[in-house]
Amino acid sequence: MQNNIPSRGLVSLIGILFLLPLQSIAQDLSAREIMEKLEDTRRATSNSALSRMQLSTCKFGVREGKITCAERPRVKSLESVGKGYGLNLKDTRSVAILLDPPAERGIGMLSFSYDEGARDNETWLYLSALGRVKRIASGSADDETEPGSLFGSEFTTEDQDTGKLDEYEINLLEETLESGREVWKIETIPNEKRARQSRYSRTVLYIDKERFVELRVEMYDQYDKEIKRMLGARVELMNGIWVARSTTIMNLVTNRLSNMAFLEMHTGIDVPDEFLTQRTLTDAAFRETELEKLRAQID
Amino acid sequence: MKKLAGLAATTLLVILNPANAQDDVLILDNDAQFDGDFIFDDDLFGGAFDEDSSANTRSWLDDFTIKISQQFSGQTNNHGIKITPGFSIPREAELETNRLGANIRYQNAFAPGWLLQASAQIRIYLNDDYQYRAEGDSVDIESRGNEFFLQRSFDQHSIKLGRQTVVWGETSGNSVLDVINTTEFRDFNIIDIEDARLNQWMLVWDYFGENSNFSSFVNLYPEFNPAAVRGSPFFFEPEFNLTDYDRDSSMLLEAGTQWRKSFEGSDISFMVAYLYENQLRYEDPAMRIGDAVAKTNDFFLLGFSANRAIGKLLLNFDLAYSHDVLADSFNFPGTASLANPINLKKDQIGSSVGFEYAISNEQTVSLGIQAQMLLDEDEGLLPGQSLINEGVFGSWLMRYSNTLMNNDLVISSTLQGDLAANSLLALLGAEYTINDNWAIGGQIINITSNDESPLLFFAEDVRLSVTLTYSF
Numbered sequence: 180m181q182n183n184i185p186s187r188g189l190v191s192l193i194g195i196l197f198l199l200p201l202q203s204i205a206q207d208l209s210a211r212e213i214m215e216k217l218e219d220t221r222r223a224t225s226n227s228a229l230s231r232m233q234l235s236t237c238k239f240g241v242r243e244g245k246i247t248c249a250e251r252p253r254v255k256s257l258e259s260v261g262k263g264y265g266l267n268l269k270d271t272r273s274v275a276i277l278l279d280p281p282a283e284r285g286i287g288m289l290s291f292s293y294d295e296g297a298r299d300n301e302t303w304l305y306l307s308a309l310g311r312v313k314r315i316a317s318g319s320a321d322d323e324t325e326p327g328s329l330f331g332s333e334f335t336t337e338d339q340d341t342g343k344l345d346e347y348e349i350n351l352l353e354e355t356l357e358s359g360r361e362v363w364k365i366e367t368i369p370n371e372k373r374a375r376q377s378r379y380s381r382t383v384l385y386i387d388k389e390r391f392v393e394l395r396v397e398m399y400d401q402y403d404k405e406i407k408r409m410l411g412a413r414v415e416l417m418n419g420i421w422v423a424r425s426t427t428i429m430n431l432v433t434n435r436l437s438n439m440a441f442l443e444m445h446t447g448i449d450v451p452d453e454f455l456t457q458r459t460l461t462d463a464a465f466r467e468t469e470l471e472k473l474r475a476q477i478d
Numbered sequence: 479m480k481k482l483a484g485l486a487a488t489t490l491l492v493i494l495n496p497a498n499a500q501d502d503v504l505i506l507d508n509d510a511q512f513d514g515d516f517i518f519d520d521d522l523f524g525g526a527f528d529e530d531s532s533a534n535t536r537s538w539l540d541d542f543t544i545k546i547s548q549q550f551s552g553q554t555n556n557h558g559i560k561i562t563p564g565f566s567i568p569r570e571a572e573l574e575t576n577r578l579g580a581n582i583r584y585q586n587a588f589a590p591g592w593l594l595q596a597s598a599q600i601r602i603y604l605n606d607d608y609q610y611r612a613e614g615d616s617v618d619i620e621s622r623g624n625e626f627f628l629q630r631s632f633d634q635h636s637i638k639l640g641r642q643t644v645v646w647g648e649t650s651g652n653s654v655l656d657v658i659n660t661t662e663f664r665d666f667n668i669i670d671i672e673d674a675r676l677n678q679w680m681l682v683w684d685y686f687g688e689n690s691n692f693s694s695f696v697n698l699y700p701e702f703n704p705a706a707v708r709g710s711p712f713f714f715e716p717e718f719n720l721t722d723y724d725r726d727s728s729m730l731l732e733a734g735t736q737w738r739k740s741f742e743g744s745d746i747s748f749m750v751a752y753l754y755e756n757q758l759r760y761e762d763p764a765m766r767i768g769d770a771v772a773k774t775n776d777f778f779l780l781g782f783s784a785n786r787a788i789g790k791l792l793l794n795f796d797l798a799y800s801h802d803v804l805a806d807s808f809n810f811p812g813t814a815s816l817a818n819p820i821n822l823k824k825d826q827i828g829s830s831v832g833f834e835y836a837i838s839n840e841q842t843v844s845l846g847i848q849a850q851m852l853l854d855e856d857e858g859l860l861p862g863q864s865l866i867n868e869g870v871f872g873s874w875l876m877r878y879s880n881t882l883m884n885n886d887l888v889i890s891s892t893l894q895g896d897l898a899a900n901s902l903l904a905l906l907g908a909e910y911t912i913n914d915n916w917a918i919g920g921q922i923i924n925i926t927s928n929d930e931s932p933l934l935f936f937a938e939d940v941r942l943s944v945t946l947t948y949s950f
Contacts, residue, residue: 440523
């Protein structure tokens with residue numbers, strides 16, 4: 180993979196120039212505004228973007244006082260293409276194709292996520308054994324649906340979700356330090372309707388004041404016991420967007436952790452609408468050709 | 479049965495292999511308390527980033543996916559099957575399959591818009607496998623090509639030429655429209671139609687329009703469901719040899735097209751096809767000398783399918799209208815339970831309806847009911863004649879699955895029966911993914927049947943199977 184971080188010096192510089200004024204006004208932001216900016220950063224990583232990720236999952240234990248894997252991690256690698264649609268590009272269409280492990284190679288998933296609560300998200304899955312594209316019953320934002328796991332990892336769709344901030348009470352708890360960085364400590368509490376769909380009764384986020392990236396997130400259950408913790412690391416400027424290239428989520432109940440490593444992330448890609456259709460799942464010749472074109476935009 | 483125990487022991491060794499665990503790690507109890515901060519070093523996954531520089535270095539071996547498997551299965555319940563009052567057939571516990579297999583799949587997008595895909599399988603039938611016994615107690619090797627097609631995609635078109643499958647219909651497992659491909663249910667290790675489909679030589683043209691798609695196929699060499707393999711559980715000694723269709727007498731060709739459109743929350747399709755019934759019909763030879771005579775059954779199919787997602791519920795519906803089907807298309811000579819075939823062509827209507835419900839993100843349950851009936855079924859029958867399938871006939875299929883341990887363990891259950899409630903097949907399965915390469919699966923099947931169903935010969939069977947798989 181090309182390392183696009185140093186080679187994108189100009190883009191990085193532009194990104195920093197954009198972010199500097201943000202920093203100067205950062206002190207005046209309300210908790211809600213901070214969350215909106217955090218969501219803008221999250222969305223920017225999937226809008227017109229081509230990403231290659233590695234998901235590693237393992238049972239964890241403690242060695243020399245540090246959390247570590249107690250078994251060889253299960254590793255999945257996948258390629259994902261996404262694009263924003265709708266008002267303010269708040270709807271997302273994305274395709275994810277599993278590259279590894281060999282037994283799951285070629286499994287593809289097409290997802291249409293709608294920002295509007297009343298619209299059901301749509302998902303289609305292609306398994307070569309099935310021989311056809313299959314629509315998946317996935318539940319809507321209105322249903323009392325527990326969030327789904329992302330490819331068998333500890334990440335759930337809820338952990339990746341954006342939008343619907345109106346359904347949360349957002350409080351700025353304090354300004355503090357996390358991993359040596361100045362952060363806002365923000366608490367989000369779902370309202371009654373949202374709480375029915377959430378595994379968390381409360382979430383506490385530590386948001387980097389300069390880069391609008393979560394460095395730590397604590398998720399609490401209904402008994403206010405911390406059940407999951409997410410840690411962001413390797414925060415780097417990728418294509419003008421600050422990204423935690425390595426995010427680890429720890430399930431403190433089952434003692435399993437998953438790490439999502441962004442090996443590549445390219446934004447500003449011209450993704451044709453035709454690519455975000457069911458054809459990409461079934462027509463491998465089309466998919467590979469279009470992916471090559473997308474990759475060529477990076478080069 | 480000793481072999482099953484042996485395999486279980488081997489599997490435990492693999493699962494408990496120290497290589498899968500890390501030394502000196504304190505394993506925490508579930509629900510261990512994490513008060514305050516704890517130290518986590520992200521370097522644990524640092525290797526993922528080190529791999530960056532070599533990620534684009536592809537090897538030709540990357541185009542291959544290989545799965546090697548060892549399977550044992552058998553009937554475990556000593557019992558007898560009562561055929562008539564005072565007469566029963568003993569059914570003793572025995573090993574049925576002991577086979578080593580390899581499935582190889584190759585997919586290579588070798589140039590822009592071009593793709594070559596092929597897959598094949600090799601099976602080695604070892605001691606006590608039914609095919610080992612059928613070969614006079616000697617190891618037998620069987621190989622078979624599955625997919626083999628070249629694909630060219632350009633603009634809004636995609637053309638695939640070669641051996642492939644075409645799947646129609648929305649209902650999982652028992653759609654009345656899933657009739658393009660032939661199938662082979664060789665033994666009870668193949669229960670799902672997804673595993674039984676056989677590829678055929680076809681030309682498939684897909685047109686991806688702005689709002690809807692067309693998919694058309696021409697089957698250049700229609701094939702038929704293969705006869706049961708000698709020694710397999712479904713094999714019975716016919717009075718006359720069951721031969722393939724004599725192709726010299728006419729040219730066979732199948733063709734069809736499907737139009738598909740997606741709406742928000744729903745997909746619909748209309749289809750039309752000229753097909754041959756996948757099951758050949760066999761008639762007694764003239765003068766009752768020689769091989770059975772294989773007859774094809776061509777018909778026209780009109781179909782409609784739709785699905786509708788409502789939250790966690792997905793509704794499926796398939797409708798098939800078959801014109802000019804043989805009234806009794808299923809007949810094997812020499813089986814006293816079946817009457818002589820009736821050479822009547824009739825129209826048939828069939829429907830499959832079903833639902834899938836996501837109980838949670840880990841659990842799903844689905845039900846599919848397939849029902850068919852001949853229209854004007856009595857018309858043309860001579861006095862005293864009757865059809866094998868009278869009135870509404872069909873089947874139902876219920877599946878439940880539960881994924882546990884981050885998808886590493888999948889527990890599933892299948893219930894399958896006919897609408898007349900003559901038989902029930904109950905399956906309980908578990909698949910455990912040991913690591914990125916190794917997986918193990920087990921199944922228990924129990925069959926219940928009365929004497930109205932062909933499954934009578936397997937009534938009260940309890941079948942166990944274990945399959946160990948290595949993929950790379």
